[in-house]
Amino acid sequence: MLSDNKIEKIEQHVNLLKDKPGALLPLMHAIQDDIGYIPEESYEPISKALSLSVAEVHGFVTFYHHFRTKPSGKHILQICRAESCQSMGSENIESYCKEKLGIDYHETTEDQLITLEPVYCLGNCACSPAVMIDDEVIGRVTEDKIDDLIQEAKK
Ligand code: FES
Structure with a gap:
């Protein structure tokens, strides 16, 4: 309600x-x-x-993927799925995030901390693969960087 x-x-x-x-x-x-x-x-x-x-x-x-139909978590982690990021391994980052967080796209972790969403170009192609957490764009993302982001989000 x-x-x-x-x-x-x-x-x-x-x-x-x-x-x-x-x-x-x-x-x-x-x-x-x-x-x-x-x-x-x-x-x-x-x-x-x-x-x-x-x-x-x-x-x-x-x-429109941009619009959410359910409340999001405290943080929104968006993974770029557009061409440049795909060519630089964003699919691995995507799988890693899904596994690490235990959720799929458009879902939120049980603790309500992180909502995972796809995005189609963050304007950061030169530093692919890129993700965005809340308003911060992060380039040249690795699994270690994802671990850091998740740790930071939990603080
Ligand atoms: S394709 Fe990912 S930032 Fe442009």
Whole structure:
């Protein structure tokens, strides 16, 4: 059940953006930036305000990897899966992270500390493979660096 505070925030964003052309995308960004994800409870008010079906809103949210439909952990670890990073071994980093954290993409560790997400280029191709934890981009990632990141996140 969504808190009244979150419902209020969603309504504020909807009211602020509903009349702008192409409002759906900025609205999704605003909601996720504010409360961390796009709750299912937001689909109906959004669909009413933008004259869309709930299924269309749901389809939009789930189409874009960027949008989360569940609350994230305290830290978000994003692994670049784009071409340059792939050519420099990001698949190994990806497997290592999944194994080490015991989760797959779009999942959060049991202790609610880390959410793992894929990302498609962090603009750091010259230092591939790259990951981003919260707002920090890290290049030339190795398994040891991943261990350090996870240790740091646990502090
Ligand atoms: S391809 Fe990974 S940072 Fe650009």
